[in-house]
Amino acid sequence: MFDTLTDRFDGIFKRLRGRGHLGDAEVGEVLREIRVALLEADVSLEVVRDLVERIRARCSGAELSKSLTPAQQVIKVVNEELTATLGGEAFRLAYAPRPPTVVLLAGLQGAGKTTAAAALALWFKQQGRHPLLVGADLQRPAAVEQLRVLGRGVGAAVFSEGTDPVAVATKGVEEAVRVGRDVVVVDTAGRLAIDEDLMDEVRRVAAAVKPHYTFFVVDAMTGQDAVRSATAFGEALDLDGVILTKIDGDARGGAALSVKHVVGKPIAFVSTGERPESFEAFHPDRMASRILGMGDVLTLIERAEREYDAGAAEKAVERLRAGRFTLEDFHDQLQQMKRMGPLQSVLGMLPGVPKEVRDAQIDDRDVARVEAIIRSMTPAERDDPSLINGSRRLRIAAGSGRTTSDVNNLLRQFKEMQKLMRSGGAVGAAARAGARKAKKVKGGRVTPSLKDAGSLR
Amino acid sequence: MTIVLIVVIVLLLALLGAGTATVVRRNQSGLGGRPSGPTITPAEPQPDRPGGTDVVAESGEALAPPDGRPRLADRLGRAKSLFGTSLAAIRGRARIDDATFEELEEALLLADVGLPLTNRLLADLRDRVRSGEAGDSPTALLDLLKSDVVALFAGEDRELQVASDPPSVWLFVGVNGVGKTTTIGKLAAREGASGRSVVVAAGDTFRAAAGDQLAMWAERSGADIVRGADGADPSSVVFDAVQHAAARGADLVLADTAGRLHTKVNLMDELRKVRRVAARPPGTVTEVLLVLDATTGQNGLVQAREFAEAVEVTGVVLTKLDGTAKGGIVCAIRSELGLPIKLVGLGEGAGDLVPFDPEEFADALFA
Numbered sequence: 001m002f003d004t005l006t007d008r009f010d011g012i013f014k015r016l017r018g019r020g021h022l023g024d025a026e027v028g029e030v031l032r033e034i035r036v037a038l039l040e041a042d043v044s045l046e047v048v049r050d051l052v053e054r055i056r057a058r059c060s061g062a063e064l065s066k067s068l069t070p071a072q073q074v075i076k077v078v079n080e081e082l083t084a085t086l087g088g089e090a091f092r093l094a095y096a097p098r099p100p101t102v103v104l105l106a107g108l109q110g111a112g113k114t115t116a117a118a119a120l121a122l123w124f125k126q127q128g129r130h131p132l133l134v135g136a137d138l139q140r141p142a143a144v145e146q147l148r149v150l151g152r153g154v155g156a157a158v159f160s161e162g163t164d165p166v167a168v169a170t171k172g173v174e175e176a177v178r179v180g181r182d183v184v185v186v187d188t189a190g191r192l193a194i195d196e197d198l199m200d201e202v203r204r205v206a207a208a209v210k211p212h213y214t215f216f217v218v219d220a221m222t223g224q225d226a227v228r229s230a231t232a233f234g235e236a237l238d239l240d241g242v243i244l245t246k247i248d249g250d251a252r253g254g255a256a257l258s259v260k261h262v263v264g265k266p267i268a269f270v271s272t273g274e275r276p277e278s279f280e281a282f283h284p285d286r287m288a289s290r291i292l293g294m295g296d297v298l299t300l301i302e303r304a305e306r307e308y309d310a311g312a313a314e315k316a317v318e319r320l321r322a323g324r325f326t327l328e329d330f331h332d333q334l335q336q337m338k339r340m341g342p343l344q345s346v347l348g349m350l351p352g353v354p355k356e357v358r359d360a361q362i363d364d365r366d367v368a369r370v371e372a373i374i375r376s377m378t379p380a381e382r383d384d385p386s387l388i389n390g391s392r393r394l395r396i397a398a399g400s401g402r403t404t405s406d407v408n409n410l411l412r413q414f415k416e417m418q419k420l421m422r423s424g425g426a427v428g429a430a431a432r433a434g435a436r437k438a439k440k441v442k443g444g445r446v447t448p449s450l451k452d453a454g455s456l457r
Numbered sequence: 458m459t460i461v462l463i464v465v466i467v468l469l470l471a472l473l474g475a476g477t478a479t480v481v482r483r484n485q486s487g488l489g490g491r492p493s494g495p496t497i498t499p500a501e502p503q504p505d506r507p508g509g510t511d512v513v514a515e516s517g518e519a520l521a522p523p524d525g526r527p528r529l530a531d532r533l534g535r536a537k538s539l540f541g542t543s544l545a546a547i548r549g550r551a552r553i554d555d556a557t558f559e560e561l562e563e564a565l566l567l568a569d570v571g572l573p574l575t576n577r578l579l580a581d582l583r584d585r586v587r588s589g590e591a592g593d594s595p596t597a598l599l600d601l602l603k604s605d606v607v608a609l610f611a612g613e614d615r616e617l618q619v620a621s622d623p624p625s626v627w628l629f630v631g632v633n634g635v636g637k638t639t640t641i642g643k644l645a646a647r648e649g650a651s652g653r654s655v656v657v658a659a660g661d662t663f664r665a666a667a668g669d670q671l672a673m674w675a676e677r678s679g680a681d682i683v684r685g686a687d688g689a690d691p692s693s694v695v696f697d698a699v700q701h702a703a704a705r706g707a708d709l710v711l712a713d714t715a716g717r718l719h720t721k722v723n724l725m726d727e728l729r730k731v732r733r734v735a736a737r738p739p740g741t742v743t744e745v746l747l748v749l750d751a752t753t754g755q756n757g758l759v760q761a762r763e764f765a766e767a768v769e770v771t772g773v774v775l776t777k778l779d780g781t782a783k784g785g786i787v788c789a790i791r792s793e794l795g796l797p798i799k800l801v802g803l804g805e806g807a808g809d810l811v812p813f814d815p816e817e818f819a820d821a822l823f824a
């Protein structure tokens with residue numbers, strides 16, 4: 001969802017990186033671009049202003065650091081301010097000491113409450129709980145029926161009766177006690193923030209069932225209204241968190257930022273599709289760095305300076321440029337990189353990485369297997385894999401505890417990559433090919449066009 | 458420096474993929490999770506649903522024509538009292554200055570008009586202030602901007618078309634939860650009341666109880682409904698509805714479809730097929746209406762573009778304008794894509810649907 005915003009920030013920072021000195025004019029220009037990027041992502045005007053002013057104040061004044069270039073400083077400030085807006089603590093759910101734990105969902109019409117209710121029920125079941133769904137949307141035609149069908153699908157009982165939402169909710173909780181359910185999820189009708197009668201009604205539902213958790217459900221495609229609605233719901237109800245729905249589209253998700261800002265409560269869950277399984281707990285910290293798209297560049301640079309042998313890295317770059325990057329180089333660099341932390345986290349921190357690569361999962365055990373194969377080769381073989389004949393192959397396979405076809409595959413793949421690097425003359429080709437390859441392994445799903453990895457620097 | 462890290466990671470991914478291991482995606486986006494492909498119609502006819510399709514005869518008395526049509530202006534009172542913008546301040550001022558333009562910009566952005574169009578409208582306004590055309594009163598400036606917004610919608614054909622040979626098909630498309638089914642319910646009441654005989658097609662066979670929802674609306678308005686089994690091919694439901702309408706001599710088929718994000722390739726293909734099938738004789742597709750929620754932000758433009766490209770959208774229905782949202786994204790949709798805005802939803806009741814009125818809309822935008 002946040003990819004387009006990510007791309008925008010990427011672009012801004014990339015241009016910054018090339019500059020030495022940043023005067024007020026340049027800072028102003030960057031701030032304007034940041035403003036545009038945020039507004040186009042539907043971040044609320046109020047939040048955008050607030051952010052831009054904080055960034056401006058910090059960039060044009062006091063906080064000068066000697067170890068960072070001006071450009072790096074701007075990046076650092078933007079990073080910290082955005083993280084402060086987005087981040088904060090992740091939502092944590094604690095079950096009521098005396099069950100049932102009651103969860104109330106509220107929001108505008110069409111936000112996705114009923115689907116989220118069923119998804120939550122499934123989520124609770126996966127946590128080993130026994131949820132009861134309560135259908136208190138007695139307004140929209142067939143809303144209760146929808147909940148019943150979904151409840152059946154996820155294997156959760158559904159309670160609803162009559163025409164009074166307050167009574168239904170109250171009885172629903174009693175029913176849960178009676179039949180021994182330890183979680184109750186109450187679905188309510190969609191309502192407009194300005195509909196005083198209906199806002200009062202949901203307030204009464206809350207007063208009656210005293211929910212342990214009240215979630216505001218909001219569509220990720222919402223524009224500037226997100227703030228108005230969230231404010232009104234936040235005033236009417238004691239919100240504990242937000243459920244952000246439909247994030248599987250291409251909306252830039254600024255609503256997430258805005259709602260977080262005005263409600264002051266974390267995004268607890270996101271729904272990523274229409275099925276109840278497409279629902280997950282949310283991690284604000286991960287969102288922050290993903291929106292920034294720069295990963296945590298500064299941490300990375302710091303760590304690299306500490307852990308990486310600069311001379312060796314320099315040499316590796318040269319060999320890359322010349323198209324003479326061997327298995328030996330690869331193995332050496334991999335060892336250095338591992339000193340910087342788990343590879344997965346390094347990957348998460350890398351700036352400007354194409355989405356396909358960013359989303360890959362690296363299992364350290366798989367990495368160990370690759371290393372084992374390379375280590376079982378002699379230095380000469382690593383330098384020139386064409387030396388590897390049948391008997392050498394057997395030896396390498398035996399030495400690494402893998403099969404000869406594993407060895408073959410690895411060699412073939414490496415050769416292909418080398419060829420690509422050479423033909424492209426640029427490293428971008430490798431990045432592109434690697435990404436494509438990684439994608440293919442994932443099962444040949446069609447994914448949106450690859451970002452031009454050749455522009456990486 | 459980072460380049461080495463990236464190359465190593467990329468190489469590593471490639472090698473991991475080389476058979477020694479698997480690389481999995483953390484999140485699988487791109488394709489929809491629904492069963493794709495055309496038909497999942499049950500092979501054997503169910504006892505109560507001959508041929509997989511269920512035709513419910515007209516029942517219930519027709520709704521009385523909505524008397525005293527709701528007006529956007531009437532609904533605005535509530536929103537205004539709670540969320541008045543700073544524009545009131547503009548009117549009081551004596552001179553036009555930078556602050557005036559900032560306030561206008563704020564009003565447009567808060568209404569979701571979007572930055573590109575906002576910039577364009579304001580640049581034009583500045584030119585006219587410079588040339589003296591706008592006078593020097595902020596009130597006049599605001600009125601000028603309002604008329605510019607109204608002018609965006611000039612010349613649009615807001616008529617809902619019918620074919621000379623019935624039945625005409627009006628197809629409703631859009632993302633999830635925007636109000637497609639509700640709009641059909643309202644239109645069934647309206648068209649029925651104006652003497653047309655209406656058949657509604659429950660083409661949302663995906664969302665749980667979507668058919669029941671439409672059935673309740675059909676019952677209220679006395680329209681026939683044609684339904685399929687859950688998970689049935691929506692185009693076959695629409696096809697059956699057209700056949701039924703033709704057999705009964707009905708004028709109009711209002712075809713519901715499941716909500717879908719415009720990014721889901723297979724679901725957009727499914728929609729193309731629905732449109733194709735609906736256009737088979739004796740049916741004529743005379744309207745493909747994109748239903749858009751007024752709370753939608755800048756993504757609305759992308760939605761409109763994608764749906765228009767896939768199924769030749771003929772107009773937009775802007776729903777939920779009775780809330781605090783202004784629906785300014787339709788300005789961008791109109792000016793970028795040229796799509797007319799045809800109807801406005803002002804509530805959940807059968808009568809809460811009105812023709813789009815640019816003047817009222819522009820007033821509300823700056824209220």
Ligand SMILES: Nc1nc2c(ncn2[C@@H]2O[C@H](COP(=O)(O)OP(=O)(O)O)[C@@H](O)[C@H]2O)c(=O)[nH]1
Binds near residue numbers: 110636637748801
């Ligand atoms: N306030 C208001 N609610 C609306 C309007 N149109 C639809 N709704 C509500 O929005 C929700 C989603 O509508 P629905 O027709 O099911 O959307 P669909 O998924 O596109 O078919 C329902 O709760 C409707 O009652 C409108 O104009 N104003």
Ligand SMILES: [Mg+2]
Binds near residue numbers: 667715
């Ligand atoms: Mg529907």
